[in-house]
Amino acid sequence: MEKDYTPPHYSNPHMDQTDINYPGPQAAYPPQAGPHAAPFQPPPYGFGHPTITVQPTMVPVVAQMAVVNLTDTPGRITCSHCMTDIITETEYINGLLTWLICGTLVFFFCWLCFWIPFCVDSCKDVKHTCPNCKNILRIYKRL
Ligand SMILES: [Zn+2]
Numbered sequence: 001m002e003k004d005y006t007p008p009h010y011s012n013p014h015m016d017q018t019d020i021n022y023p024g025p026q027a028a029y030p031p032q033a034g035p036h037a038a039p040f041q042p043p044p045y046g047f048g049h050p051t052i053t054v055q056p057t058m059v060p061v062v063a064q065m066a067v068v069n070l071t072d073t074p075g076r077i078t079c080s081h082c083m084t085d086i087i088t089e090t091e092y093i094n095g096l097l098t099w100l101i102c103g104t105l106v107f108f109f110c111w112l113c114f115w116i117p118f119c120v121d122s123c124k125d126v127k128h129t130c131p132n133c134k135n136i137l138r139i140y141k142r143l
Contacts, residue, residue: 070128070138072140074089077137081130081135082130082132082133088128088138089128089130092121093126095124099117101116102115123142126139
C-alpha cells in the first residue's frame with residue numbers, strides 16, 4: 001500500500017523534462033521579434049486617436065501689408081483716405097542718405113562730385129501719394 005503510492009504533484013528530479021506539456025511563451029504571447037520576423041507595423045493612421053480638423057481662418061492683413069511693401073516703385077494698394085484701389089504716384093525727395101553721400105564726397109575733397117546724389121534717384125527717399133485724393137500714403141526712407 002505505501003510502496004505503490006506516489007503523490008500526483010511530486011516531480012522526480014531525474015525525470016526527463018521533455019515530455020512535460022506546459023504552456024510556454026509561444027502559446028501565451030505572439031512570436032518574438034527575430035531576424036526573420038515581420039517588422040512592426042503601426043496601426044493605420046487615426047486608429048485610437050481623435051481626428052482633429054483645423055478650420056482655416058481669414059485674416060484681413062492685405063491692406064496693411066501693401067502699405068508696408070511700398071518701396072521705391074509704385075505699388076497697388078487701397079488708399080486709406082478715399083478707400084479706392086489705386087497705384088501710388090511716386091516722387092523722389094532728398095533724404096538723409098542723399099545728404100550723407102553729399103557730405104562724404106565733400107569730406108573726401110570730391111568737390112566736383114557733391115551734386116551727384118541729388119540727381120540719382122537711388123539715393124533719395126520716395127514719397128507715395130494717392131492719384132485720386134493727393135494724400136501722402138507713405139514716405140519710403142532709405143535710412
Ligand atoms: Zn486716396
